[in-house]
Amino acid sequence: MSEQQATTDASEATSEKLVELAKRRGYFFQSSGAYGGVGGFYTFGPQGAALKGNVEDAWRDRFAVAEGNMEIDAPTIMPEPVFEASGHLDGFDDMLVECPECGESHRADHVVEDNTMYEDAESLEIPEVEEVIAEYELVCPSCGAGLAGQAVEAFNLMFATNIGPGDSQPGYLRPETAQGIFVEFPRLKEYARNQLPFGVTQIGRAYRNEISPRRSIIRTREFTQAELEYFVDPEEDDPDLEAVEDVAVTLYPASEQNKDEGEEIQTTIGDAVSEGIIGDEWVAYFLGVAKPWYDAVGVDMDRFRFRQHLSGERAHYAADCWDAESEIDGNWIEMAGFAYRSDYDLSKHAEYADDRFTIFKQYDEPKTVERATVDPDMSYLGPEFGGDAQAVVEELETLAGRDRAAFDGDTVEIELEGETHEIPVEKTGFSVDEETIAGEHIVPHVVEPSFGVDRLVYTVLHHAYREDEVDGEERTYLELEPEVAPTFVGVFPLQSDAELVDEASAIVDDLRAAGLSVTYDDSGNIGRRYRRQDEVGTPFCVTVDYETIEADEATVTVRERDSTEQTRIPIEDLPETMSALRTGDREFDDLE
Incomplete structure (x- = not known):
C-alpha cells in the first residue's frame, strides 16, 4: 500500500468515527430519522448548533464588524423574475x-x-x-x-414554490444569499450614503436540489452561507494591500493545474500580486484576510490552500475566482469562493427591474462634455411607423449615444425587429451640444467572498479529531479552538456532597454571568466526566473538591483538555482567568 493510499484510508476512517461521534454527542445527524430520513438534510444538535453559531459569530466579527460592513437578513424565497435576471433559471x-x-x-x-x-x-x-x-x-x-x-x-438545482393562493406568483428558494443583497442595492446604497466602496454581508440559508448529496454535511440540499458583496468603483477604489501583503499562502493557480505535474506554490499575498499569480488586487486582499481567520477558527494550515478556477469552471461574469479548499479524506473540498463579479449582477437587475442600480459619482470639479441627443419629428415618425414610432425613438437615442458618426450622412439606419429602416437625419433632430456636468451614474463592480458554513464546520471537526492514550486508557478528543468550542468549561463537584454541589452550582452561575458557555456534570466518576467533555471538545474543566471548601483559601482544580495538565486557581479569580483563557490573553501554562 502506498503512503498516499494509507493516508487516505486513515482519513476516511477518521470521517467514519467523526460522523458516529457527531450523532452520538449531538453535533449533527440526518434529519427526519423517525420517517426514514431525507437525503441532503441534516439537523445540527446542541453541540453542532453552538459550534456553528460560534463560527458564524467569528465570521461576522471579521468580515462585517472589523471591515466596517453592513449586515442584512433577506427572505429565503424570492419571485421568479429575480432568478430570470440573475441567470439562475437558465444556467444553474x-x-x-x-x-x-x-x-x-x-x-x-x-x-x-x-x-x-x-x-x-x-x-x-x-x-x-x-x-x-x-x-x-x-x-x-x-x-x-x-x-x-x-x-x-x-x-x-433550484427548488420551485408558489407565492400566495390561487393563481399564485411562481417563486424559488434562493440558491445563494447574494441575490438578496443585489436586489436590495437601490436602498442599501442610501444607507451607505451613496459612497463607494461599501460592503454588505449576510449569513443565512440557501437551497440547492442536489442530484446526489453525499459525505454528510459536506454536500447537502439546505445549507448556510456567509457572504460579503463588496461594491467598488473599478477606476478609483483600491484595497489596502499593505495590511495583508506579508500573509503567507499556499496557492494552486490554473497555470500549475494545467501542467502534467503541477505543484502548489508557497508565497505571500504581496508577491503573488506583484508576480501576476493573483490578477485582481481585491481578490488578493480578501484571500489575505481569510487565511489567518481560517487558522484562528481551527482549520489545519497544512491541509489548506487557495485554488484558482480553471477557465472552464469559472462563471462567465467572473474575471477571476479562487476557492479556499481544505483536505478531507485525501480530497480537497471547497469551503469558500472569492470572485471578482464585475458589474454583471447589478447590470442584469437594472435590465429587468424598475429601479436604478447605479451610484452617482461626483467629480472633483465640474466637466464640460459633448453630448449627442435626438429630438425626432413625430409628425414624420408617427405616420411612417405607426405604433412602432416610440421604439424607433428609443433606437435613435441608443444609436446617438453609441455612434454619433452614424448621423453624418443624409440618412441614418436603424434596425427594428430584424428589419433595417432608413430615416432622414433632418427628421431625427440629431445634435451635439456642450453640457457642464457635476458627475455621472456608474454601475459599481462587485467583489464576493462567499463562505460555506456547514463545510467549514465539518472541516473544523475533522481537523480537530484526535486519538491518544491517557493513564493507559484510549481517549478521543476534539482539539477545538476556544473561540469556537460549543462549551468552554465544564464544572464538576468531585462527589455528590451537598456542600460541593452548592459550591459548583455557584461557580456555574458566576462563569455564565461572565459570558462563558458552561456545562455542569455530576454523573459518574471524575475520569469519565473528563472523557465526555474531551470528546465534545470542551477546552477546560473545573473540579470542586474538599480542598475547595476546607482550605483557608478556596481554590478549584482547572484541567486543560489537550495536555490533561491541571492546576489550582482561587475561586475569586476564576471568572477573570477563564475569560482571559478564552480570548487568548492568558495561556494555561502561565497559570502556575
Missing part, C-alpha cells in the same frame, strides 16, 4: 445521468471524478462527460449497471 444546472437498471440519478461529473483521472469533470461540457463515461465504461454507483450510452442531461 448540474449534470445528471440516470441508471437504466435501478433508476437512480447521479451527478455525472462526480461519477467521472470518482472513477477516472479527471479531477475537475464539472468544467467539461456534457458531450465530453458522455464520452468519458463510455471510454472508461463507468457503472452506476448504486447497482453496478453500465452507464455508457446513457444521456447526460442538465438539471436545474
Whole structure:
C-alpha cells in the first residue's frame, strides 16, 4: 500500500468515527430519522448548533464588524423574475445521468471524478462527460449497471414554490444569499450614503436540489452561507494591500493545474500580486484576510490552500475566482469562493427591474462634455411607423449615444425587429451640444467572498479529531479552538456532597454571568466526566473538591483538555482567568 493510499484510508476512517461521534454527542445527524430520513438534510444538535453559531459569530466579527460592513437578513424565497435576471433559471444546472437498471440519478461529473483521472469533470461540457463515461465504461454507483450510452442531461438545482393562493406568483428558494443583497442595492446604497466602496454581508440559508448529496454535511440540499458583496468603483477604489501583503499562502493557480505535474506554490499575498499569480488586487486582499481567520477558527494550515478556477469552471461574469479548499479524506473540498463579479449582477437587475442600480459619482470639479441627443419629428415618425414610432425613438437615442458618426450622412439606419429602416437625419433632430456636468451614474463592480458554513464546520471537526492514550486508557478528543468550542468549561463537584454541589452550582452561575458557555456534570466518576467533555471538545474543566471548601483559601482544580495538565486557581479569580483563557490573553501554562 502506498503512503498516499494509507493516508487516505486513515482519513476516511477518521470521517467514519467523526460522523458516529457527531450523532452520538449531538453535533449533527440526518434529519427526519423517525420517517426514514431525507437525503441532503441534516439537523445540527446542541453541540453542532453552538459550534456553528460560534463560527458564524467569528465570521461576522471579521468580515462585517472589523471591515466596517453592513449586515442584512433577506427572505429565503424570492419571485421568479429575480432568478430570470440573475441567470439562475437558465444556467444553474448540474449534470445528471440516470441508471437504466435501478433508476437512480447521479451527478455525472462526480461519477467521472470518482472513477477516472479527471479531477475537475464539472468544467467539461456534457458531450465530453458522455464520452468519458463510455471510454472508461463507468457503472452506476448504486447497482453496478453500465452507464455508457446513457444521456447526460442538465438539471436545474433550484427548488420551485408558489407565492400566495390561487393563481399564485411562481417563486424559488434562493440558491445563494447574494441575490438578496443585489436586489436590495437601490436602498442599501442610501444607507451607505451613496459612497463607494461599501460592503454588505449576510449569513443565512440557501437551497440547492442536489442530484446526489453525499459525505454528510459536506454536500447537502439546505445549507448556510456567509457572504460579503463588496461594491467598488473599478477606476478609483483600491484595497489596502499593505495590511495583508506579508500573509503567507499556499496557492494552486490554473497555470500549475494545467501542467502534467503541477505543484502548489508557497508565497505571500504581496508577491503573488506583484508576480501576476493573483490578477485582481481585491481578490488578493480578501484571500489575505481569510487565511489567518481560517487558522484562528481551527482549520489545519497544512491541509489548506487557495485554488484558482480553471477557465472552464469559472462563471462567465467572473474575471477571476479562487476557492479556499481544505483536505478531507485525501480530497480537497471547497469551503469558500472569492470572485471578482464585475458589474454583471447589478447590470442584469437594472435590465429587468424598475429601479436604478447605479451610484452617482461626483467629480472633483465640474466637466464640460459633448453630448449627442435626438429630438425626432413625430409628425414624420408617427405616420411612417405607426405604433412602432416610440421604439424607433428609443433606437435613435441608443444609436446617438453609441455612434454619433452614424448621423453624418443624409440618412441614418436603424434596425427594428430584424428589419433595417432608413430615416432622414433632418427628421431625427440629431445634435451635439456642450453640457457642464457635476458627475455621472456608474454601475459599481462587485467583489464576493462567499463562505460555506456547514463545510467549514465539518472541516473544523475533522481537523480537530484526535486519538491518544491517557493513564493507559484510549481517549478521543476534539482539539477545538476556544473561540469556537460549543462549551468552554465544564464544572464538576468531585462527589455528590451537598456542600460541593452548592459550591459548583455557584461557580456555574458566576462563569455564565461572565459570558462563558458552561456545562455542569455530576454523573459518574471524575475520569469519565473528563472523557465526555474531551470528546465534545470542551477546552477546560473545573473540579470542586474538599480542598475547595476546607482550605483557608478556596481554590478549584482547572484541567486543560489537550495536555490533561491541571492546576489550582482561587475561586475569586476564576471568572477573570477563564475569560482571559478564552480570548487568548492568558495561556494555561502561565497559570502556575
